[in-house]
Amino acid sequence: MSTLLEKEIKVNRILTTSVQHARAIEDPARSKIIEILYHRALSADQISSELKKTGYKKALTTVRHHLDILKEAGLIEIAKIEESRGAITKFYSTSTKLLGYAAPDDFDSKYSKVIDNTSVKIEKILRSITPKTAKTKKAKGGNSADYSQYLVMEIMNRAMTNIMENSSKDHE
Structure with missing residues (x-):
């Protein structure tokens, strides 16, 4: 048997996360929700509108499902609850900032x-x-x-x- 390729792989990055966090942000729409909520508290309706502006057309029920997953993972939380005409509106925010960039080759x-x-x-x-x-x-x-x-x-x-x-x- 002959070796066709062998190279040393140098560790140059440590990613600290949990499986629960990784699963929560694996969906691009959920990652976008975290970006949208950075330094802002928005309702599910407002989040849905913001997602649409960035090309994610999701039904409000789907957005609420994504919010539940992110909330369960501890990546977002309810920042405010308002009552208006008997209806309850929850506003979500995050304490997490995602920096999702790729480093240049050089x-x-x-x-x-x-x-x-x-x-x-x-x-x-x-x-x-x-x-x-x-x-x-x-x-x-x-x-x-x-x-x-x-x-x-x-x-x-x-x-x-x-x-x-x-x-x-x-x-x-």
Whole structure:
């Protein structure tokens, strides 16, 4: 047997998510709903109208079904409930910002120095976080070292989100 292709695959990205979150956003319309709800609270009718503007023509019952899936996954929540003429209207919002872009082919070469410099700085931060997460119990059915890494990534993700959200508010 001869090898026709072999190459080393270098890990350059860690994606922190749960199966429940991944399943919830696998439908493009649900991903779009999260984008639409970023920094806005809208009713199912308003969400349906916004979806139509972006090319997703979904019946209101389908939109409500998508909202239930996203709500169950913890990606959206009810932000407000209004009563008008005996009817109840729920307004949904999200605490999740999806950044669904593809990096350009030259990303690694173009940003390698920035990545290296940032890696050194982040490594110092991680050294202070890792001992705290290493003490945590093993996740259900998982490896405790992987779970510790997950916790570190989740802490870093939320800290970066705080910084970026505050930074974007400063530039408004």
